[in-house]
Amino acid sequence: MRDTRYARIMVLKTEPFILNIGPVHPSTHGVFRMRTTLDGEVVVDVEPVFGYLHRGIEKLAEERTYTGVIPLTDRLDYVASMSNNLAYCLAVEKLAGISVPERAEYLRVILAELQRIASHLIAVGAFLNDCGAFFTPFLYMFREREKIVDLFEMVSGQRLLYNYMRIGGFNQDVPDEFLPALDKLLAQMPRFIEEYERLLKENEILLARAKGVGILPKEVAINISASGPVLRASGVKWDIRKKDPYSIYDRFDFDIPTGEVGDCYDRYRVRVEEMRQSLRIINQARRQLPAGEVKSEVPHLVRPPAGEAYAHIEAPKGELGFHLVSDNSIAPYRCHIRAPSLLNLTALRDMAIGWKVADLIIIFGSIDIVMGEIDR
Amino acid sequence: MILNSSLNSIAYSSTLPPDWPGGFWWHWLLFTVIIIVFALTLVMGFIWIERRGMGRMQARLGPNQAGPFGLLQPVADALKILLKEDIIPAKADRIVHWLAPVVAFAPALMIFAVVPFGDGAMLADLDIGILYVVAIASISAIGIFMAGWGSSNKYSMLGAMRGIASVVSYEIPVVLAIAGVVLVAGSMSLNQIVLAQDIPFILLQPLGFLLFFIGGCAEINRSPFDLMEADSELTAGFHTEYSGMKFAMFYLMEYAEAVAISAIIATLFLGGWRGPLLPPWLWFVLKVIFVFFIMVWTRTTLPRVRIDQLMALAWKFLFPLALINLIVTAIQILVWPDALPWILVPINLAIMALLILLWSKLFKLGWGRVEV
Amino acid sequence: MTVALSGKEIATKIEERFPGSVVKSSPDSLVVKSEFLLDVATFLKTTPDLDFDYLTAITAIDYYDRFEVVYQLTSIKHNHSLMVKTHCYGRDNLSLPSVVGLWRGADFQEREIYDLMGISFDGHPNMKRIVLWEGFEGHPLRKDYGT
């Protein structure tokens, strides 16, 4: 009698419990909910729940003119609006067979790469913030991003939702003060990236926290359709800018940084390296930038022939694709958006199980998602 | 200046014969007032230092609107927080929820009873002063666990569990590090320890200082060990469900503990109130602020460790080093009781460097993934 | 450059293996019968010289008389792509075989199509609404929604 009673008391039995991380939580990067089952601190199961930011952009696009959809695309990945504009414009141009003037192509590359730097700065800053570095890297990164956003504000007039690219080019040429400012930025940027590298790259605590955590093996990464830095950190050399060059990316010389094991640290490193590569591309494009028109002759209301087209770009978060179906009217018949964040999110469960809550947060941070793109 | 003169008079009065009529009570009253004023002022100062200092390190200004240089910002915060509604969650354990901030806050103030602000200028010159500090400092953990349990919130619970785990593990290296100091000083009274520091013990006990600093940071949950309120993981940890005055108590507790640990470090390792030219209390305050600034600095820079890494750091890294430190100190005291301190300083520094190198090579902390 | 494989060529290969499975083929896409979808997908993924290991995107288009589900396939190894389509007739209780077993990247996208277009996928482990809440009526991306 006595023995069994004691045995019952002595056996430490833990019971898994469910913790809702989000939808309002400092590090879910928006309104995202992770329904986690925890055994103590250990994550047993994660189920991503989203849809809190669903605005029905795909449906709204069906009721607007082709040009009128551009402001909507701004609101997808709202930290990388230029890239969204670019992807959408490429899709419409492909559908309607519109060519883009040379200068506009170069400017598009410059702006898209600046946008990649800006987006990666946020991604890296937020990731380090999730690791617990109390806002310091985040604010440093924001300072650099601010310089880029200043340029975007100069060309487009707004700081977040640029709505600058148009079907067939741009709505207006960049102002005269843009290029000197860009040169200044290009001169300063490498030094600042170096500085941030010094801040935490070799930090022992960060290495302990991020190295080997949340490994996404190569095969799994391909199988779950991961893209962008998440895929490349797993060691897959897949960059649409190189593999399927859109716009004029085949004219530039740059490398595709890849990771080795696909852990959080690799994803962080890949993003930082990509910033450097982007700077290389911008430098080349800046040197080759021709003068001339920035918009080809495009009717006010674009009316592409009936058909469908899928255009994809390497957005900062991954492969951003627009699948447009036209019925020869002034509005798209169907506009499907292949959102990189959504598909990268599939990897969360694989990566997080077995790790602690703290790791779940940084694994989630390392995927770098934006809710505007997931929920659409 | 008023404080200075009153402190001097206290120092004088404490040397009065114990049968001086009412001496004890006057002493008690004055020092209670001084401690509360000192602790709360310094807490406000620390909040200001932390917010401004961190702001500047993060390339921004920090609060600068309330008062000159934003000095009154803590006051403004306190006023705001006092006016806030006190929310108690429906399923909370009301008594525990109510009691927790008090239990957590009071010990942080009680620590100051044995901290000397000048020669003998302290509320109670306990012969076991340092044991008292260790004992009292751990009580806060109970308040934190009460908060975590009483709020019936899973975040709070996780945070409280982490808090308890870290306090329990870090108590041991901290106490062992203190033991080294006690051996060198030959007394447990904080005042005697300060008097024994002809050269600051940070030089005689460099390893002890490092261990105590890391352990102390972990015990009061300063970054990089701020696991129990881990902003990016547990929203606010144990005080997620607190608002209004109760939250203010926790907030004050956090900084009062930081003041306390800084004061203890200053007393044990940096020579307390001793120093040339300036009055003793000013030396003491400057040293406390210096120690706290290092805490702010590390908080600004470092990421947070994980809970298993925190535990491993305590048990695999700090604990053996603290033991070795204690043994080495004991041997030194036994073998060369009259050795000149200036000879021991380089020896101890060399021992510290060697041990840290060795332990860095030997031990891997944390084990990472768990199969589920 | 990612080579978009000709739908016609692939169609003949598929026809050899699964006679009667291809409905229509054009240079840029091919349409397979929905009952053969899973077989064709397996074939496309496992055949060494095709090796479509990467599912880029799935989308569904409502043409009133039918739903067209489009699979964008890519091979990372050979760097070529293919657009495979399948049709789904009717308006109610539509279903298609799920390809989650082959490409787990289809997980969220199939749920999204179920949510917004109302095509359910058999064999999907977690077929429920993804962006809208449980209990939402209708499927908003359908052309007749709200009219």
Next chain:
Amino acid sequence: MKFERYGIGIAKGLRVTIRHLFRHPVTVQYPEQRLNISRRTRGNELIWDKVKCTGCATCAKSCPQGAIQIVTSTSMEENKYEVEQIEVDTGYCISCGLCVEACPFEALYMGYAYERAKYRRGEVVQANEQLLPSPQRQRSGYMYPKIADELPRQTLLIERITEEK
């Protein structure tokens, strides 16, 4: 956690932060200190040129949000086509600037201003005379390079903070 590098990485990070302590902060004190915004700012309010406007309603058609409403009339005796009512619901406006781009008669401008919060919901809807330019309602250079040249130069962070203290 393995301290293979004996804390060198930590020391490097600490150096970066302490150096920032002696640099100029980047932020500005907003209500007191104001930076010049972009010359092409798409401010929250549309500015309407009554003289040039022909009432063609291209802006209304190009607005993706349907925030612009124009009522025109033809007064028979003078055979003149004029705008009777133009109404912009700035609550719906997303400041995309497509209307300004579309206007074939240069009669519509974006506003060069921010801080356009209103106390009443009704004030959000602006009509006719409220849309005309005034000293408080300057025109922005969005799509109008000539106006842009007259506006003050935008403050850029790269130019503002270059020196290290």
